[in-house]
Amino acid sequence: MTLPLGFVVALDRDTRVLDGGRTLLGGSPLRLLRLTRRARPLLTDRTVHVRDRAGALLADRLLEAGLAHPVVRALPLPDDPRYTVVVPVRDRPRELDRLLTSIGPDTPVIVVDDASTHRAPVEAAAARYGARFVPLRVNVGPAGARNAGLRLVGTPYVVFVDSDVVLPKDTVPTLLRHFSDPRVALAVPRVTALETPGSSTWIGRYERTRSSLDLGSRPALVRPGTPVSWASTACAVARVDALDEGFDERLRIGEDVDICWRAIKSGRRVRYEPSVHAAHEHRGRLGDWFRRKAAYGTGAHPLAERHPEFIAPAVLAPWSGAFVLALVAQRRWSLPVAGAVGATTVLRVCRKLDGTEHPVRLASSLTAMGALGALAQTSALLTRHWWPLTVAGCTISRRARRATALAAVADVALEYLHQGAAVDPLRYGIARRLDDLAYGAGVWWSAIKGRSTAALRPRLRQPR
Known part of the structure; x- marks a missing residue:
């Protein structure tokens, strides 16, 4: 499957062009790509236009490495862009009415009622907009409800949208352009906060800034171990023939992560496109919000069973693991050892950058970035994934208390300064820790219930 003529990709903003255009450095995980003499003229103004097979091969390589992303507005629509919207719903007639209003009357819609307690209002809302209504007698969860609708789809594409979403008009047409890449199985927009009376609470304002469903402002190839390692199907466009049996109906949580990872394992691509969005009604009440966050964590063990090579609370290179352990030990030798590890890593990276301009400067910069990333992951381990162990450690160790206090304050301060928020720093920090x-409680509950620590174990990534 090759990219079609006219396909356009642009380098990611963090991809560096080195040595007068002969070398590219970037992607996730970080890699160095040396362009052949034939490939160099194909990259102009950080953009590759596919005009022949060579251009298609280069663009595909850049996409696969995460060095570049499609210029979605420049891509054509698929030859047959027809799609059907599938909406799983349970007892949300008001939200369903709001969603169907945003979709409009000219789009085929299948509303799957997942055994609502009061079905009549849901059916009436679907009827007002001419949607096909599919009632289920037994509650099967979001995965089963989506599959029930998927089995009735007769168009090349399907759009899964949750009932508590509002869908802007340009979101689906824009996402469909990604399917001019024949390897794309799913494309998802940015999930932003819907303005409602409930979103004005302090938790609602925190969610506007740091929702679990909001994957950020940068386009990405969704892939485990990268900054965008999964994608939500609160709103997602999918190629019907790439979904096989659809969602895993045994999963009540994490079914969206599972279907993304299965597509990736099969050689397909999943694209995250933040230039368009879907507005989601986040939980604004503390109790509901807290329970939902815990529920997200309970999906860790089932996903670890299905995708052991993908699930890990942290992914570290051997050198960065040693660097972090030295600092966390907080001994007299900690800084000298950490410095020696860093210096050794700079020398090793220099050898890999042989032939590039300013290899020492570049290697130092890359090592520093890797060290900061390792510290950020360690902070998350202490305050999120391993917090029960952290609490136990803090009761007996002054060093554990210092490390935890630094981690708990530093990540909140850096996030708040970098992202800003619609809530004051104190309440932002409280919400972040909650x-x-x-x-973390959900992850531990799933691990104990499954009698496995797979979802709690970090993974060492061997150098490429």
């Missing part, structure tokens, strides 16, 4: 406590 977020971590809830999710």
Whole structure:
């Protein structure tokens, strides 16, 4: 499957062009790509236009490495862009009415009622907009409800949308352009907060800034171990023939992560496109919000069973693991050892950058970035994934208390300064820590219930 003529990709903003255009450095995980003499002229103004097979091969390589992303507005629509919207719903007639209003009357819609307690209002809302209504007698969860609708789809594409979403007009047409890449199985927009009376609470304002469903402002190839390692199907466009049996109906949580990872394992691509969005009604009440965050964590063990090579609370290179352990030990030798590890890594990276301009400067910069990333992951382990162990450690160790206090304050301060928020720093910090406590509790509950620590174990990534 090759990219079609006219396909356009642009380098990611963090991809560096080195040595007068001969070398590219970037992607996730970080890699160095040396362009052949034939490939160099194909990259102009950080953009590749596919005009022949060579251009298609280069663009595909850049996409696969995460060095570049499609210029979605420049891509054509698929030859047959027809799609059907599938909406799973349970007892949300008001939200369903709001969603169907945003979709409009000219789009085929299948509303799957997942055994609502009061079915009549849901059916009436679907009827007002001419949607096909599919009632289920037994509650099967979001995965089963989506599959029930998927089995009735007769168009090449399907759009899964949750009932508590509002869908802007340009979101689906824009996402459909990604399917001019024949390897794309799913494309998802940015999930933003819907303005409602409930979103004005302090938790609602925190969610506007740091929702679990909001994957950020940068386009990405969804892939485990990268900054965008999964994608939500609160709103997602999918190629019907790439979904096989659809969602895993045994999963009540994490079914969206599972279907993304299965597509990736099969050689397909999943694209995250933040230039368009879907507005989601986030939970604004503390109790509901906390329980939902904990529920997200309970999906960790089932996903670890299905995708052991993908699930890990942290992914570290051997050198960065040693660097972090030295600092966390807080001994007299900690800084000298950490410095020696860093210096050794700079020398090793220099050898890999042989032939590039300023290899020492570049290697130092890359090593520093890797060290900061390792510290950020360690902070998340202490305050989120491993917090029960952290609490136990803090009761007996002054060093554990210092490390935890630094981690708990530093990540909140850096996030708040970088992202800003619609809530004051104190309440942002409280919400951030409650977020971590809830999710971590869910992860531990799933691990204990499944009698496995797979979802709690970090993974060492061997150097490429």
